[in-house]
Amino acid sequence: MEIGFGIIGCGAIAPVHAQSITEIPGARLVAVSDVVERNARMLTERYPAEVYTDYRRLLERDDIHAVSLCVPSGMRAEIAEVCAAAGKHILAEKPLEVSSERIDRILKAVEKAGTTLGCIFQYRFSEGAQQVRKAIDNGRFGRLVLGDAYIKWYRSQEYYQSGAWRGTRKLDGGGALMNQGVHQVDQLIWFMGKVRTVQARTALIGHEGIEVEDLACALLAFENGAMGVIEASTAIWPGHPGHIEIHGTDGSAVIEDGALRFWKFQHELSEDEQIRASFDKPSEFGTGAGDPLSNLRHEGHRRQIEDFALAIRDNRPPMIDGEEGRHAVELIEAIYRAARTGGTVVL
Ligand SMILES: NC(=O)c1ccc[n+]([C@@H]2O[C@H](COP(=O)([O-])OP(=O)(O)OC[C@H]3O[C@@H](n4cnc5c(N)ncnc54)[C@H](O)[C@@H]3O)[C@@H](O)[C@H]2O)c1
Structure with missing residues (x-):
């Protein structure tokens, strides 16, 4: 099964996710979303994908199974709740959120939805x-x-x-x-x-x-x-x-x-x-x-996103799940x- 990915938040770290996804067998970048359309367009110049300014529209697509959450750290809880309710698997950038209270909201949402949650710690x-x-x-x-x-x-x-x-x-x-x-x-x-x-x-x-x-x-x-x-x-x-x-x-x-x-x-x-x-x-x-990024290579993300895609395919927890991300x-x-x-x- 091919895992279709969406990226929500197309700023500095997003190309690292996009590059990784394109290199992973069985994964495909389908669409990206940013409230600043220019940021999304810039990303898709190098990594072709559909562009949405409202991430809710991106979530309506059946060919998106998982989303990389690359929005600012303290914006993830609300967006993750909507993603989980839409049945999407979520790979959140680090830190998972800015407080354990807000992380618990995400954990609760994915538990209810039965989807997979991962936290990037490459x-x-x-x-x-x-x-x-x-x-x-x-x-x-x-x-x-x-x-x-x-x-x-x-x-x-x-x-x-x-x-x-x-x-x-x-x-x-x-x-x-x-x-x-x-x-x-x-x-x-x-x-x-x-x-x-x-x-x-x-x-x-x-x-x-x-x-x-x-x-x-x-x-x-x-x-x-x-x-x-x-x-x-x-x-x-x-x-x-x-x-x-x-x-x-x-x-x-x-x-x-x-x-x-x-x-x-x-x-x-x-x-x-x-x-x-x-x-x-x-x-x-x-x-x-x-x-922040000029010396960062994408190899760590590639390995972690590959583990996340395999976790979805094999119906197992990813190596770094939400609980791990909380510690x-x-x-x-x-x-x-x-x-x-x-x-x-x-x-
Ligand atoms: N793993 C790493 O090594 C690493 C490195 C850098 C950043 N990060 C993490 O990645 C996250 C993003 O950091 P960044 O440096 O890319 O920030 P950034 O400000 O460059 O990018 C954030 C993007 O999110 C967009 N955005 C805001 N609200 C949105 C919404 N509702 N829907 C869609 N898009 C929205 C912004 O317009 C912006 O383009 C942070 O949590 C940061 O900690 C991780």
Whole structure:
């Protein structure tokens, strides 16, 4: 069965979805929608598809089975409810929505409709992230001790001015953590498991006129007894790769933008030397460190959208479903709460 895709929201990330869909066997881009018709037309110049300015019209088509939701983050709940009621499968960009309350609206809508929900976190599909997850599953780290995520990125003042929704609480939901760092926060929880308590500080020090943080530091205690930190910023020039460290009693690994940069275990396997030989290779997914998209490659999206299409075909959950997409937002909300109150937040 061919999965017909629609894209709702034809801004910066939409071509990454369109390019991915066109490369996936058994998937086809059927139509796109944007309230700004010019944005939709620009997308279809390169990726031919029908254009709608009202996404409801796009949903009327029987040859559309799934939609990529690429509208601003805090606009997804209402649109997803309509998409689910129309019987469409939904692949939402990250973060799934800007609060767990709004995410729950989406979860409820897809549950009622019986459709599939996925949340884009493309870095989970990287070789590095997959290797780390496998090593954790196989107990190679021993007892997990520390899990850290560092997102020391740069976004210019012009970036925040490039869209009315950027840097707003209502539609961006947050700053360096909720928009940019959410990728690494997601991977950290995927590796380390649930967080029990959070202490944090946030600040706005490198930009003007935005409602969200461009600097955040959090101290985490995981349920498994391990600890960790998250440091996120969009005020650091020139921006450094998204960096995650996983340390255990029997081994340590470091990944940057999905590529392994350190890999050592007390009990080595024959494949480990070969893995270390790949350290010099650049990230296959690119990086959003200094600029949102100019260095981002579509390979991560291609892998994730392919998994999503196969999940629909095989009637199974996608690798990152709605519940999985919720975890990172829930933790970021807890970090914001801890920063506001100055206390310890228990999840
Ligand atoms: N996975 C990644 O690495 C990645 C990278 C960039 C952006 N994103 C996410 O993608 C989403 C969009 O970001 P962007 O940078 O493309 O934003 P953008 O502002 O460039 O594009 C958003 C588009 O949505 C359109 N839109 C708004 N309301 C609409 C509606 N009701 N119907 C149809 N279209 C509507 C706007 O006109 C605009 O063209 C955000 O949630 C962001 O977090 C993810």
